[in-house]
Amino acid sequence: MHKREIQVIGFASCYGARDQRCDTGPVALKNLQLTTKLENANFDVEWSNSITPHHKPESNQDTLSVILNNCKELARQTYTAVKANKQIIVIGGDHSCAIGTWSGVHSALSSTLPNTLPNTSQLGLIWIDAHMDSHTMETSDSGAIHGMPVASLLGYGDKELCSIESEAPKILPENLCLVGIRSYEPAELKLLNQLGVKVFYMEDIEELGLSKVMQLAQKHVRKNCSRYGVSLDLDAIDPEDAPGVGSPESHGISGSKLVQALKSCNFNDDFIGIEITELNSSRDEVDKTARLAIEAILACLSQQSEKT
Numbered sequence: 001m002h003k004r005e006i007q008v009i010g011f012a013s014c015y016g017a018r019d020q021r022c023d024t025g026p027v028a029l030k031n032l033q034l035t036t037k038l039e040n041a042n043f044d045v046e047w048s049n050s051i052t053p054h055h056k057p058e059s060n061q062d063t064l065s066v067i068l069n070n071c072k073e074l075a076r077q078t079y080t081a082v083k084a085n086k087q088i089i090v091i092g093g094d095h096s097c098a099i100g101t102w103s104g105v106h107s108a109l110s111s112t113l114p115n116t117l118p119n120t121s122q123l124g125l126i127w128i129d130a131h132m133d134s135h136t137m138e139t140s141d142s143g144a145i146h147g148m149p150v151a152s153l154l155g156y157g158d159k160e161l162c163s164i165e166s167e168a169p170k171i172l173p174e175n176l177c178l179v180g181i182r183s184y185e186p187a188e189l190k191l192l193n194q195l196g197v198k199v200f201y202m203e204d205i206e207e208l209g210l211s212k213v214m215q216l217a218q219k220h221v222r223k224n225c226s227r228y229g230v231s232l233d234l235d236a237i238d239p240e241d242a243p244g245v246g247s248p249e250s251h252g253i254s255g256s257k258l259v260q261a262l263k264s265c266n267f268n269d270d271f272i273g274i275e276i277t278e279l280n281s282s283r284d285e286v287d288k289t290a291r292l293a294i295e296a297i298l299a300c301l302s303q304q305s306e307k308t
C-alpha cells in the first residue's frame with residue numbers, strides 16, 4: 001500500500017509577536033499524538049528537530065536578525081522536503097515563520113518545474129487569518145514581524161526578509177487569496193488593493209458560507225499554479241473555539257465549519273501542505289485550540305489518506 005511521505009517541521013519561535021508565548025506549538029501538537037494520528041491516516045511521518053532562536057533578542061535589529069536566521073533555516077527544510085516530493089506540515093511559532101516556509105517552497109518549485117524562467121514559480125497560497133499581515137517596517141507601529149509575512153512574500157518590506165533563498169517575490173499577487181479577514185490597518189488594505197490580491201472578509205463568509213468561500217479560494221490559487229498550500233493563523237477562528245492564540249479577534253470562523261470546509265476542498269496531489277501558526281498554549285483551555293489545530297491538519301490531508 002502506497003503511503004504518502006510527510007515532513008513535520010516545528011518552528012518554536014515567538015519573537016515576531018508582541019505576546020511572546022506562542023513558541024509551544026510544536027511540543028503541544030506532538031504531545032497530543034499528532035504523529036500517531038497521521039500514521040493512522042496512512043502517512044509516513046518524519047519530524048525535523050524544531051527550529052529555535054539562537055538567543056533572546058535584545059533590540060529590534062537583533063529581533064530581525066534572529067527571525068531572519070530562523071526563517072532561512074526553515075526555508076532550507078521546506079526546500080529539502082518539497083524537493084524530496086514530501087508534503088509538509090509546519091508548526092509555528094508566530095506567523096513570521098511563513099516567510100521561511102514559503103520562500104523554501106518557492107525555491108524548490110522554481111528549481112523543479114519545467115518550462116519556468118529562473119526564479120519564478122507557480123506557487124499558490126491560501127492565507128487563513130483574522131489579520132492581513134501586510135505591514136512593512138515603514139507602516140508598522142509595533143514593528144512586530146508577524147504582521148509582515150504577506151507583504152514580505154509579495155516582495156514588499158525589509159529587503160533581507162524578502163530575499164530568503166532568492167530575491168524574487170515568492171508569491172505573485174494573483175496567486176494569493178486571504179480568507180477570514182476582519183482586523184487590519186489602512187496601509188495594509190492599500191497595499192493589497194493596489195496589487196489586486198483577492199480577499200474574502202468575514203462578511204463574505206457570512207454571506208456565502210465558509211465551504212463555498214474555501215472552494216472559491218482554492219479555485220483562485222489553482223488558476224495559474226501547479227502547486228499550492230495553506231497557511232493557517234489560528235486567530236482566524238473565533239476565540240470561543242480557539243482561545244489559545246496570541247492575538248484573539250472576536251467574530252471569527254467557527255472551528256467545526258473550518259474543519260468541514262478544509263475537508264470539502266479535497267486537497268490532492270498538487271497540495272504542498274499546511275502551516276499552522278500562533279498557537280499560544282498558555283491561553284488555551286484544556287488543549288481546545290491545539291486539538292482543533294490537529295483536526296484542521298488532518299482535514300487538509302484527508303483526501304490523500306483515503307485514496308490509498
Ligand SMILES: [Mn+2]
Nearest residue numbers: 095129133233
Ligand atoms: Mn497571521
